[in-house]
Amino acid sequence: MSYACLENKIVKARKQHRCYLCDLPIVKGIKYIRRACVEDGDFFTAKMHQQCEMTTKAWDLGDWEAHDSYEFREYLAPEILAEVKAEQTPQVPTDFSK
Numbered sequence: 001m002s003y004a005c006l007e008n009k010i011v012k013a014r015k016q017h018r019c020y021l022c023d024l025p026i027v028k029g030i031k032y033i034r035r036a037c038v039e040d041g042d043f044f045t046a047k048m049h050q051q052c053e054m055t056t057k058a059w060d061l062g063d064w065e066a067h068d069s070y071e072f073r074e075y076l077a078p079e080i081l082a083e084v085k086a087e088q089t090p091q092v093p094t095d096f097s098k
């Protein structure tokens with residue numbers, strides 16, 4: 001079992017992504033964490049909200065493997081979840097007259 005992260009950086013979303021951890025949208029224009037890793041020879045990129053990534057600082061590899069988006073949302077502090085949801089607000093259509 002090998003696991004290595006090649007890149008971990010904060011980038012600005014040029015289009016909407018989905019958070020690897022909470023499964024909520026990472027909306028266009030916000031900054032998110034992009035982590036490129038190799039696990040047993042397989043390359044993958046995880047995109048995460050900065051707030052979500054912060055809650056994983058104490059995680060070990062087992063926590064990452066066992067991670068479940070639904071449980072993660074339960075685990076997120078209410079204020080972080082509110083912030084993540086607030087970030088989506090600009091994309092919600094507000095004009096219902098059409």
Ligand SMILES: [Zn+2]
Pocket residue numbers: 019020021022023024048049052084
């Ligand atoms: Zn997230």
